[in-house]
Amino acid sequence: MKLQIKALSTDFLIIGGGTAGCYAALTFAEVSGREVLIAEKANIKRSGCLAAGVNAINAYIVPGKTPKDYVDYARKDAEGIVRDDLLRTMAEGLNRTVAKLERLGLTILKDEQGQYVTRGSRNIKINGENIKPILAGAVADQPQITVLNRINVFEYIVKDGRIQGAYAIGVDEPVLYVISAKAILCATGGAAGLYKPNHPGFSRHKMWYPPFNTGAGYAMGIRAGAEMTTFEMRFIALRCKDTIAPTGTLAQGVGAKQINGLGEVYEQKYGITTSQRVHGTVMENLEGRGPCYLRTVGITKEQDEDLQKAYLNMAPSQTLKWLERGQTPRVQNVEIEGTEPYIVGGHTASGYWVDVNRETTIRGLFAAGDVAGGCPQKYVTGAFAEGEIAAKAAVRYMNDKTVMLNMSEAEEKKRWLEGFLDSSEVQHSTDELEETMQAVMDKDAGGIGSHYRFSEESLSIADDKIRKLERQSDFLFASGMQELVYILELRERLTLCRSVIAHLAARKETRWHSFAEHIDYQESSAEWELYVNSRLENGKLNMIFRPLVQEGEKYEH
Known part of the structure; x- marks a missing residue:
């Protein structure tokens, strides 16, 4: 199979039409009137983390609270390893983005006084099944915004430290896109699938985070030499057993406590971050007091019905499980378990090292949402706020810069891709290498099978094995474009695995139990109150240690 080269040009390229990408496109179009191109691997009507909808806005400044309160909460949850300037500017935009979404048609529940119905101290309730179609519809109404669905961006084009464009392939058509842009926003989301999941084999995509988020944005940044931060702060979700449904609705909605198999409340014993x-x-569980549950027995009939409705809206498998077994939450406590680790900059501080305008260390390349580091606890509205900040900064950055791409380099990239399509020697399949990668990360880099623990020795073993898989991935074969996408996704995950391993090894303490459980350094240390960053230079991943940005300070590159 041969690829056709198609050249495209735009003012602002947004890679990823999910939460942050759509909001950034709307902001850019409104502020500048310039052209925007969204490159989306799926279809923006139901892509990204909002695909199935949500039943609450988890980042909102409720009455009586301030943006500073939210910053303090996020800092405490991350044990201090956050960027205060990023959290502050994100928090200041939370309520503004909610108001805009309501104007676009999002249904937000209100009480008899017309006030938003709160859930806990930072959340409000919504009817959010159609939140993504609402966003996609608003994008479609803007004539300056063009959406290209079903194209997979896999590499940046950088010259003299400045972004010039990106390469992409068609998911369905044999096309290599060469896209020039005056500025680019990476909004590709985080990374799932690095570790062996709760449900391996044919159910391996039954996971907490979208399986289609492969860490593409991270990998492109790593390979292009962008500085990255805090990959060692992995995210592990506490979920309902088997269904991997959210537990926050139970904990916050009905005040369900974590209890062990003896009925003892244990959450205060370990802490509640x-x-x-x-x-x-x-x-x-390890000490023989499992299984563990969220205690729901004894809630009212009305609370029971509300929970069934809530989960039917966001995680229907959980409601179906209750109904099939005839054991709704008021008569049976809900068993819980941890997921495999993910790299998600919306819940932790993992991602691109950015300045307050969300510009990366590559000039003209911005990052927002799960792919941007330093700013945890973003959730939906935080991703909106970062998309807005990045879009406005991109308008200021680009002016009228002219971008001229070298098409001979595109020809080289075309031949490289066609090598996967024309290969005759096939030693391994993409699935085989992916499963091997997940097994390595699970056993040697702190997955479920090792109770999230790792050591210097096990990380060294993991790195050697991942390097071998990288070499083997050079000889994969694709019979069509979708399989070529799978090969590129595997290579992205392998690139990110090596960075995650390096970050886990570099932070010689255990600051976040389970998230980074280093058995050689089992305590936290004041010496490690700093950012662990990295940059790929001349083929070597160099670690960079930066001092914390303190409250009231602002970092600029």
């Missing part, structure tokens, strides 16, 4: 909740569950 996100990582501590997971760690406590792991330890109770």
Whole structure:
């Protein structure tokens, strides 16, 4: 199979039409009137983390609270390893983005006084099944915005430290796109599929985070020499067993406590930060006091029905499980477990090292949402806020810069891709290498099978094995474009695996139990109150240690 080269040009290229990407496109079009191109691997009507909808806005400044309160909460949850300037500017935009979404048609629940119905101290309730179609519809109404669905961006084009464009392939058509742009926003989301999941084999995509988020944006940044941060702060979700449904609705909606198999409340014993909740569950099971549950027995009939409706809206498998077994939450506590680790900059601080305008260390390349580091606890509205900040900064950056791409380099890239399509020697399949990668990360880099623990020795073993898989991935074969996408996705995951391993090894402490459980360094240390960053230079991943940006300070490149 031969690829056709198609050259495209735009003012602002947005890679990923999910939460942050759509909001950034709307902002850019409104502020500048210039052209925007969204490159989306799936279809923006139902792509990204909002694909199935959500039943609450988890980042909102409720009455009586301030943006500073939200910053303090996020800092405490991350044990201090956050960027105060990024959290502050994100928090200041939360309520503004909610108001805009309501104007676009999002249904937000209100009480008899017309006030938003809160859930906990930072959340409000919504009817959010159609939140992504609402966003996609708003994008479609803007004539300056062009959406290319079903194209997979896999590499940046950088010259003299500045972004020039990107390469992409068609998912369905044999086309290599060469896209020139005056500025680019990476909004590709985080990474799932690095580790062996709760449900391996044919059910391996039954996971907490979208399986189609492969870490593409991270990998492109790593390979292009962008500085990255805090990959060692992995995210492990505490979920309902088997269904991997959210537990926050139970914990916050009905005040369900974490209990062990003896009926003892154990959450205060270990702490109530996100990582501590997971760690406590792991330890109770290891010490023979499992299984662990969220205590729901005894809630009212109305609460029981509300929970069934809520989960039917966002995780229907959980409601179906209750109904099939005849054991709804008021008569049976809900068993819980941890997921495999993910790299998600919307929940932790993993991602691109950016300045306050969300510009990366590559000039003209911006990052927002799960792919941007330093700013955890973003959720939906935080991704919106970052998309807005990045889009406005991109308008200021681009002016009228002219971008001329070298098409001879595109020809070289075409031949490289065609090598996968024309290969005759096939030693391994993409699935085989992916499963091997997940097994390596699970056993040697702190997955479920090792109770999220790792050591210097095990990380060294993991790195050697991942390097071997990288070499083997050079000889994969694709019978068509979709399989070529799978090969590129595997290579992205392998690139990210090596960076995650390097970050886990570099932070010689255990600051976040389970998230980064280093058995050679089992305590936290004041010496490690700093950012662990990295940059790929001349083929070597160099570690960079930066001091914390303190409250009230602002970092600029």
